[in-house]
Amino acid sequence: MTHSRIASTGSHLPERVMTNAELEQLVDTSDEWIVARTGIRERRIAAPGETSLDLAEKAALAALDRGGFSVSDIDLIVVATCTPEKVFPSTACLLQERLGIHGCAAFDVQAACAGFIYAFGTADSFIRSGMARRALVIGTETMSRVIDWQDRGTCVIFADGAGALVLEASDEPGVLSTHLHADGAYKDLLEVPGWVSGDYDQGYDPAPHMLMKGNEVFKVAVRELGKSVEEALAANDKQRSDVDWLIPHQANIRIINAVAKRLKLPDDRVVKTIERHGNTSAASVPLALDEACRDGRIQRGQLILLEAFGGGFAWGSALAVY
Ligand code: UT7
Numbered sequence: 001m002t003h004s005r006i007a008s009t010g011s012h013l014p015e016r017v018m019t020n021a022e023l024e025q026l027v028d029t030s031d032e033w034i035v036a037r038t039g040i041r042e043r044r045i046a047a048p049g050e051t052s053l054d055l056a057e058k059a060a061l062a063a064l065d066r067g068g069f070s071v072s073d074i075d076l077i078v079v080a081t082c083t084p085e086k087v088f089p090s091t092a093c094l095l096q097e098r099l100g101i102h103g104c105a106a107f108d109v110q111a112a113c114a115g116f117i118y119a120f121g122t123a124d125s126f127i128r129s130g131m132a133r134r135a136l137v138i139g140t141e142t143m144s145r146v147i148d149w150q151d152r153g154t155c156v157i158f159a160d161g162a163g164a165l166v167l168e169a170s171d172e173p174g175v176l177s178t179h180l181h182a183d184g185a186y187k188d189l190l191e192v193p194g195w196v197s198g199d200y201d202q203g204y205d206p207a208p209h210m211l212m213k214g215n216e217v218f219k220v221a222v223r224e225l226g227k228s229v230e231e232a233l234a235a236n237d238k239q240r241s242d243v244d245w246l247i248p249h250q251a252n253i254r255i256i257n258a259v260a261k262r263l264k265l266p267d268d269r270v271v272k273t274i275e276r277h278g279n280t281s282a283a284s285v286p287l288a289l290d291e292a293c294r295d296g297r298i299q300r301g302q303l304i305l306l307e308a309f310g311g312g313f314a315w316g317s318a319l320a321v322y
Contacts, residue, residue, distance in 0.1 A: 003128065003173040008063050038156065043277060043278030044277065051142060076104055076131075081140050083141050112281060113314075117315075136165075147209060160280060161284075177318070180314075184312060188213075220309075244298070246263060250287075298322050305318070
């Protein structure tokens with residue numbers, strides 16, 4: 001039976017650092033409030049003209065380089081983004097062209113902040129079914145482009161970045177399971193309304209921006225992520241104590257801590273990048289994963305649990321042996 005395994009990881013962050021002090025100049029907020037309520041001290045913001053595709057390209061090249069792969073080794077590209085380069089072609093096709101790969105399947109997955117887990121699950125299914133041997137799986141976002149910089153409920157949280165990994169066929173597992181969920185009944189709690197087939201004429205100027213009922217999102221996120229990680233463990237007959245690392249979506253330090261508490265995981269088994277990265281939506285899990293793989297925290301053979309939650313609502317988890 002064919003499994004998939006994480007062969008290598010990579011990531012890229014824009015150069016520009018935006019501190020909480022800068023946000024104090026834009027909206028009625030404070031460094032103290034942002035740190036206490038979100039855990040964020042600074043975040044990266046893409047330069048003018050720097051796009052999700054640019055970030056994805058650098059993250060992908062880093063993952064290929066780290067695994068010693070050449071572009072010709074890749075036969076599937078799945079990009080998770082809710083801030084794509086264009087309506088179409090997909091960011092995955094544009095990335096394929098940048099990388100000089102021709103012919104393999106390439107497409108985007110849109111599940112907002114849960115996008116990477118969806119992309120990961122999709123690529124895992126392709127590999128397990130024999131439709132691909134080696135996939136580039138990427139989460140890339142320029143959330144700064146859909147933020148209303150006058151809205152203190154969102155502009156203090158979201159940020160830009162990209163993370164990537166190479167998932168390849170293996171005789172040994174690898175990815176043990178992915179569990180994906182969504183419930184469109186929550187569509188109004190977190191959205192970027194208006195765009196192509198929506199209403200251009202609703203007066204969103206200059207572009208559609210994010211609307212979030214943060215507190216309500218928070219409560220559902222804690223509840224569903226808690227259920228989702230338990231689901232991943234139960235499906236694989238694993239105990240909480242078997243988990244070596246939790247790599248959570250970096251939405252809010254309080255959500256991360258609530259899920260870790262449910263798993264009874266000590267702090268030093270949870271990868272946290274939110275303090276420096278903010279919430280990079282679909283990029284946050286692969287960014288955190290890459291950081292902890294590169295600095296040697298996550299070791300081969302360890303059990304890792306990934307989870308994410310976002311607009312839709314869409315959410316999910318993945319359990320894997322690294
Ligand atoms: O990644 C995708 C999914 N997204 C998430 O998971 C985000 C989930 N939500 C959150 O992270 C939190 O709800 C926020 C960080 C967005 C907000 O934190 P909160 O503790 O839920 O705050 P709140 O919305 O309940 O507001 C509490 C108070 C309010 O003031 P009053 O009405 O009590 O006087 C807000 O107006 O905090 C106020 N507030 C702020 N104050 C200073 C809201 N935003 C800010 C701010 N600075 N940036």
